[in-house]
Each structure stands twice: as structure tokens, then as C-alpha cells.
Amino acid sequence: MEGERISYHKSVQKVYERIKNDGMVSIWDRFEAQGFGGNPDKRCPFCLKGARCDLCSNGPCRADASIDKRGVCGITADGMAMRMMLLRNVMGTSTYHYHTETTLRTLKATIEGKTPFKISEPEKLKNFANRLGIDTSGDINQIALRLHNFVKEDFNRSYIEPSKIVEALAPKERQEVWRKLGIFPGGVYGEMMFSTSSCLTNVDGYYASLALKAMRLGIAMAYQSQIVNEFIQDILFNVPRPHKMRVNLGVLDPDYVNILPNGHEPFLGFAMVQLARKPEWQEKAKSVGAKGLRIIANIETGQEMIQRWEMDDVFYGFTGNWIMQEAVFASGCIDAFVCDMNCCMPIDPLYAEKYKFKLIPVSEVVVFEGVDERVDYIPEKAEEQAAKLLQMAIDNFKERRADIEPVTGLDINEAVVGFSAESILEALGGTLEPLLDAIKDGTIRGIAGLVSCTTLRDNGQDVHTIDIAKELIKRDVLVLSMGCGNGGLQVAGLCSPEARELAGPGLKALCEKLGTPPVLSYGTCTDTGRVADLVAAVSNALGGVPIPDLPVVAVAPEYMEQKATIDAIFALAFGLYTYVNPVPTVTGGPDLVKLLTIDCKDITGGILHVETDTKEAVDAMLEHIESNRRKLGI
Numbered sequence: 001m002e003g004e005r006i007s008y009h010k011s012v013q014k015v016y017e018r019i020k021n022d023g024m025v026s027i028w029d030r031f032e033a034q035g036f037g038g039n040p041d042k043r044c045p046f047c048l049k050g051a052r053c054d055l056c057s058n059g060p061c062r063a064d065a066s067i068d069k070r071g072v073c074g075i076t077a078d079g080m081a082m083r084m085m086l087l088r089n090v091m092g093t094s095t096y097h098y099h100t101e102t103t104l105r106t107l108k109a110t111i112e113g114k115t116p117f118k119i120s121e122p123e124k125l126k127n128f129a130n131r132l133g134i135d136t137s138g139d140i141n142q143i144a145l146r147l148h149n150f151v152k153e154d155f156n157r158s159y160i161e162p163s164k165i166v167e168a169l170a171p172k173e174r175q176e177v178w179r180k181l182g183i184f185p186g187g188v189y190g191e192m193m194f195s196t197s198s199c200l201t202n203v204d205g206y207y208a209s210l211a212l213k214a215m216r217l218g219i220a221m222a223y224q225s226q227i228v229n230e231f232i233q234d235i236l237f238n239v240p241r242p243h244k245m246r247v248n249l250g251v252l253d254p255d256y257v258n259i260l261p262n263g264h265e266p267f268l269g270f271a272m273v274q275l276a277r278k279p280e281w282q283e284k285a286k287s288v289g290a291k292g293l294r295i296i297a298n299i300e301t302g303q304e305m306i307q308r309w310e311m312d313d314v315f316y317g318f319t320g321n322w323i324m325q326e327a328v329f330a331s332g333c334i335d336a337f338v339c340d341m342n343c344c345m346p347i348d349p350l351y352a353e354k355y356k357f358k359l360i361p362v363s364e365v366v367v368f369e370g371v372d373e374r375v376d377y378i379p380e381k382a383e384e385q386a387a388k389l390l391q392m393a394i395d396n397f398k399e400r401r402a403d404i405e406p407v408t409g410l411d412i413n414e415a416v417v418g419f420s421a422e423s424i425l426e427a428l429g430g431t432l433e434p435l436l437d438a439i440k441d442g443t444i445r446g447i448a449g450l451v452s453c454t455t456l457r458d459n460g461q462d463v464h465t466i467d468i469a470k471e472l473i474k475r476d477v478l479v480l481s482m483g484c485g486n487g488g489l490q491v492a493g494l495c496s497p498e499a500r501e502l503a504g505p506g507l508k509a510l511c512e513k514l515g516t517p518p519v520l521s522y523g524t525c526t527d528t529g530r531v532a533d534l535v536a537a538v539s540n541a542l543g544g545v546p547i548p549d550l551p552v553v554a555v556a557p558e559y560m561e562q563k564a565t566i567d568a569i570f571a572l573a574f575g576l577y578t579y580v581n582p583v584p585t586v587t588g589g590p591d592l593v594k595l596l597t598i599d600c601k602d603i604t605g606g607i608l609h610v611e612t613d614t615k616e617a618v619d620a621m622l623e624h625i626e627s628n629r630r631k632l633g634i
Contacts, residue, residue: 001028001040001106006123007324007461009491011249011411015327018407024354026326041458049588061542065590077452078207078589083199083629085565085586086214090195092566093221097155097188098341098525099265100229104379106267107232108148109379116271117236118143124422125235125353132168144235152229155573158301159190166223171536173546174574177604178219183212184356184575185220185553192217207592215604218570226529233304237270239421240307240523242427242516244299246317247490249324250412252333254401255286257293259393260319260328263340264524266304267525268362268377269295271386272338273315275307282314287486288397293390299343303486303524306417317412320491321454321484323461329355332406336393337529342379342563357398358392415490416497419520420478421534427514435516439551440634443506445476446551446625447538449531449576451567452485452561457582458612462488464581468557469494471602471618473518476504477553477625483525485558494519528567532574542632548552548575548605549632551625556580557617574598574606577624583610 006016006028019026024237032040046052046062053071054060063069070076075083110117112286119125122140125147129136134146154165163185169176178184178370185191195217198204204213234240252258259276261269261563273295275281297305297318306318319328322343328334329351336358337348344361349368352359361367361374361383375385428434438444450472452465472479481489489495496501500511511518522531535552537543549579554571555562559580566593572580586592606626611617 001460002034004463005460008463008466009248009320009324009411009461011325012327012461014322014410015249015330019326020328022354024118024326024330024351027094027323028456038309040456044554046588048585049077050084051077051588053080053084057223063588065527065588073202073205074204076589078209078592079205079210081586081589082207082214082592083205085584086195086210086217087199088562089214089217089569090192092562092564093188093192093217093225093601094122095342096221096225096229096565096566099526100225101589102265102267102341103232104148104152105230106379107144107236109524110236111144111148114380116274119235120238121235124231124239128235128603132165151224153518155187155224157187157582158188159186159194161186163187163224164269165228166219168501169227169533170219171539171547173544177575178573181212181238181603183216184217185216188220188224191220208595209588211592214566214569215573217564218573221566221575222529222532222570226526227533230523230527230530233266234308236421237266238308238417238424240421241312242416242418244414245306245311245417245490246412247320247415248412249319249327249331249410251296251317251319252328252331252410253294254333254406254408255291255293257290257335257397258296258300258333259294259338259389260296260334261305261338261340262298262344263363263366264300264304264342264526265340265363265377266301267379267382268338268386268389269297269301269305269341270309271382272389273309274312275383275386275390277312277365284349284391285394285397286372289401290397299325299487300484301340307420307521308418308522318487318490318586320461321487322454326351328538329357330407331410332400332404335396335400336360336389338362338389341365356396356404359397360389360392362389403600409513413491413493413495413496415521416517417490417495419522420601421530421537424520424534425563427516432538436538436541438506438510442634443476443510444478445506445622445629446553448472448477448479448553448555448621449535450479450481450485450557451525451528451531452556452557452558453525453564454484454488455560455582462492462558464614465489465557465615466492466494468555468618469519470502472621473499473503473507475618475622476506477622478507479519480522481519481533482522482527482531486521486523489519490521495521525563525567528570532570545632546605549628551628552576553621553624554578555621572600572606572608573604576590577609577621579605579611579615579621581610581612583612
């Protein structure tokens with residue numbers, strides 16, 4: 001593995017050479033070692049197809065649909081593959097909701113005046129409360145407390161009681177479909193119990209039933225976990241609005257104390273920025289020989305932060321997404337890596353020892369072998385904890401700077417970040433009409449919601465994501481990007497206004513008119529619910545066009561983990577054409593594949609498309625978009 005099989009980004013390729021020369025084993029080496037016969041992508045055929053199970057002591061079992069070879073319990077290959085997919089979806093939902101619960105704890109403590117944060121967007125609070133049918137009389141803290149209590153009650157609603165959040169936020173047309181199918185969800189906790197209980201050996205082995213339960217769970221997750229989470233983070237830390245941000249590994253300057261909040265939860269990251277901007281903390285950094293103290297955004301915690309807060313010389317920039325984590329370490333520029341929930345790797349302690357940085361878990365779910373020092377986030381102690389983390393990094397600087405030769409000359413560039421439904425409306429003059437007119441008159445052919453991780457399967461880091469995005473904008477499709485894929489597109493330059501030169505004539509003209517890039521940076525994977533809310537607004541503005549009939553596609557060019565699988569299942573329940581890559585581990589179940597890729601269109605209106613070739617994948621997306629345009633008469 002070399003060149004672009006490592007990564008699309010030259011900066012990562014450069015630091016990979018340093019990792020190799022230092023004798024460290026990296027994610028690229030470990031990926032290659034998992035392959036068979038020298039092929040890093042060749043794996044056990046039963047595992048690749050999802051036709052294996054080790055859930056009970058009669059296994060592990062393998063299934064083969066072509067000869068009706070079943071598991072010991074009698075489950076088919078289709079059931080086996082979908083059951084494992086549903087369990088992945090439970091993990092994804094649980095992790096999304098863990099984040100949401102932490103956000104709610106932070107809101108409650110902020111209402112009580114016990115955090116360094118504040119209600120930054122009172123109008124967003126009122127609007128969201130109003131949409132949920134919550135009383136908006138009284139002061140801001142009273143409204144916020146009612147919102148907190150309302151959503152907490154709904155999360156804990158029984159799975160047999162319809163969710164009030166979903167009833168308030170989801171398109172009525174979708175709600176009718178979901179009720180007819182029996183997949184209108186209750187509270188998210190009850191739905192996780194319902195799904196998990198269904199996956200026990202000898203309970204539900206029917207692939208179609210399991211697929212519907214996955215969709216039901218996905219609906220609960222998108223509206224209760226994702227939308228509630230992101231909207232409350234907006235209320236606390238600002239609605240995303242467009243601004244420039246430095247990106248790529250060149251944001252790391254070895255002469256500064258560099259602290260990287262990492263994971264998915266931005267709370268201590270924001271608290272550290274607020275403290276680090278104070279002169280006394282900059283003086284503390286200078287007293288140990290550094291030029292100053294910087295907070296560097298990283299991975300999805302970084303995305304949450306850069307979407308909402310502008311850069312300066314303290315909140316300096318964004319590195320990239322999760323696969324380049326070891327490259328970030330090996331740059332030799334890091335003093336503290338602050339690990340909240342998700343996207344911190346079990347290998348990190350070995351890199352901390354080698355490259356002399358502090359590795360500090362700040363979430364009770366994050367644990368590293370051999371790392372005992374931790375600062376588990378408590379909203380009421382956020383400022384005190386942020387100060388402790390800053391001091392740990394400052395104390396680390398002298399040793400790191402004396403012992404580790406940094407990698408220099410790494411690339412740095414700028415991206416425009418901070419798009420949201422509100423900021424898109426602001427850019428359009430307060431109404432969706434200019435966007436709708438551009439769709440109607442063919443200036444742009446459609447919209448792609450690109451919600452992606454990054455993976456090494458089949459390609460190097462971000463290679464397929466960037467290829468897909470380039471092909472879409474070349475065909476006049478506006479891209480809203482989220483997740484680790486968003487980080488890849490930012491670093492690759494597609495979220496800069498200059499990227500309009502890569503767009504088709506219609507999209508290029510629209511970008512020039514509005515002053516926007518052809519790829520709009522829309523946040524993290526947690527923003528999947530937010531973009532669904534925007535799609536619903538487009539549907540309403542067009543007169544209530546059913547979601548499946550819109551010229552809109554969901555795109556996951558490099559899905560990787562369990563949160564991504566529940567996003568895709570939600571997109572199918574929402575009625576979207578959904579492209580995924582790599583090939584999911586369900587191909588051992590031919591009836592399941594048919595259900596997802598063909599029959600689903602007549603059930604929810606959604607359809608799953610799997611294709612590894614960039615051009616063929618985008619050809620199929622455009623065929624769907626153009627078909628829907630003809631259906632709408634535009």
C-alpha cells in the first residue's frame with residue numbers, strides 16, 4: 001500500500017513515511033495484514049457476505065443460501081445477515097443517543113448557571129420549542145427547561161406509545177407510510193430494547209421483519225437522538241453559519257502547545273477554547289518556551305466546533321478525519337489528545353509513548369489499556385476540567401519539543417464551513433425559492449446528502465468520497481457533506497469557493513451568484529437528522545411532494561462503522577435513494593438484497609444502491625434524479 005492507496009491527501013502520505021521509518025505499525029499496515037494472499041481487501045467469504053453467526057454456543061455457524069445451508073437453529077443466510085445488521089444498528093443508535101444525553105446534561109447544568117456556557121441562540125430555542133408544541137412563555141431558562149423535560153420524557157416513552165417528537169417533526173406523508181407499515185416508533189430506549197430483544201437466538205429470524213424493525217429504530221434515532229442533539233448544541237453554541245477555516249495537517253505548528261479535542265462531543269473542546277483565549281493562559285504557555293497555546297479541531301468533535309465557531313490564533317484550524325489519527329500523532333506536534341466518545345483508537349497509547357503527548361480520556365465510555373489518568377466530563381465542572389487539561393498540555397511541551405523532531409512543510413488550506421438550514425436560508429435571502437427555482441429550471445439537477453465515514457476498504461483514505469463528490473458536482477448536483485467524509489472534502493479543497501471550477505455550468509453559475517462552494521460543509525454524521533429536516537422543508541415548499549419523488553439522493557461513499565449503518569437504514573425508511581460503498585456484509589442473503597435494492601421502493605419508497613465504480617454509481621444516481629424530475633414535470 002502506497003501513494004493514494006494510503007490516502008488522497010499528500011500531507012498524510014508524507015507523515016506515513018515518518019511512521020514507517022520510525023518502525024511504528026499503523027492502520028494501513030494492520031489493514032493489509034488482515035487480508036488473504038497478499039490482497040488487503042480479500043477476507044473470509046462468509047464474513048464478507050454476512051452469512052456467519054457466533055451469537056450462541058452452537059456456533060460459529062456459516063450459512064449458504066444457494067444450498068439452503070442454515071445455522072444450527074435453522075436461521076437462513078438472509079436472517080443471519082439482517083440480524084447482525086440490526087445489532088450494528090442498535091450500537092449505532094446507542095452511541096448517537098449517548099451523545100444526546102450528554103448534551104441534555106449540559107443544557108440542564110447551563111440552565112442552572114453551573115457551566116461556562118450560555119443559551120447562545122434564544123430564537124432557535126423558541127422556534128424548536130414551538131415546533132414541538134412546548135409552551136414558550138416565560139424567560140429563556142424556563143423554556144429551555146421545558147424543552148429538556150419534554151424530550152427526556154419522550155426518550156423514555158414505551159416502544160408501544162408513539163413518539164411525540166417524531167409526530168411533531170416528521171413529514172406527515174412519511175408518518176402515514178410508517179404507521180401503515182407498523183414502524184412508527186416509540187421512545188428511543190424502548191426501540192433499542194425492542195430491536196435487541198428481537199435478535200436473541202430463536203426469537204426473530206425473519207429477515208423482512210428484522211429489516212422493518214431496523215427502519216423503526218432508525219426513525220427514532222434520527223428524530224430523537226440526532227435532531228434533538230444538534231438543535232440543542234445550536235442553542236448552546238451557535239447555529240452554524242458560513243465562515244472560513246484553516247484545514248489540513250499544516251495547522252499543526254510544533255512551536256505551540258497544541259491540544260486536540262477528539263471524538264464526537266464538543267463540550268470540553270469549547271470550554272478549552274474559551275479559557276485558552278484568555279491572556280493568562282497564553283502567558284503560561286509562553287513561560288515554558290512555546291509561542292502560545294492553541295486548540296486544534298480534530299475529527300468529529302472538531303467538525304462540531306468549526307461549524308459553530310470562527311477561527312483565530314487560538315482556535316486555529318482543523319486537521320482531518322479519523323483514519324489520519326496516527327499521522328496527526330506522528331507529526332510530532334501534539335501535546336494533549338483529549339478523547340471524548342468515539343473515534344479514539346485502541347492503539348493510541350503506543351503512539352502517545354512514542355511521540356510524547358498526553359492521552360486523556362474525558363468520557364467514561366473511553367478506556368485505553370495502560371492509561372489511568374482521565375478527566376471524565378462533568379458539565380458542572382467543565383471550566384475546572386478544561387483548565388486541568390490545558391495545564392497538562394503545557395506541562396508536556398518541554399519534553400515533547402526537546403525529544404521529538406516534528407514533520408514540517410505539511411499542507412494547509414482553507415475551507416468554508418458552517419452551513420445549516422438557517423444559514424442556507426440566509427444565503428438565499430430568507431426563503432428557499434432561489435434554490436427551488438434553480439432545481440425547477442435545471443440550473444442544478446438535484447441535491448446529494450453525502451453522509452460518509454472514511455475507510456480503507458478498496459481505496460485509500462477519502463479517495464472514493466472525493467471522486468464521487470467531484471463527479472456529482474460536475475453533473476450539476478449540489479452536495480451537502482457530513483461526517484468524516486466532510487473532513488476529507490474540506491481538506492481536498494472541495495468546500496472552497498474555488499472548487500466551483502470543477503462544477504458543471506449550472507452549479508458553477510449558482511455558486512458564483514451566491515458566493516458558495518459546490519460542496520456545502522453541513523457538519524458531522526450526527527447531522528443526518530438535520531439534513532432530513534431540510535429535505536422535508538424542500539418537500540413542503542414544493543407543495544408537499546412525497547420524499548421519494550424529490551430529486552434528492554443520500555450518498556455514503558465510504559461508510560465504516562455502526563453509526564453509519566443506522567444512518568443508511570433511516571434514509572431507506574425516509575424514502576431516499578441511498579448509495580453505499582463498500583459492499584455491505586449482507587450479500588450472502590439474496591432475498592435480503594432483493595428487499596433492500598428492489599422491493600423497498602414499493603414499501604417505503606427508498607432504495608439501496610451498491611456500486612464500487614465511481615462513474616457507474618453516479619450514473620445511477622443521476623438516472624434516479626432525472627426520473628424524479630420527469631415525474632415532477634421539471
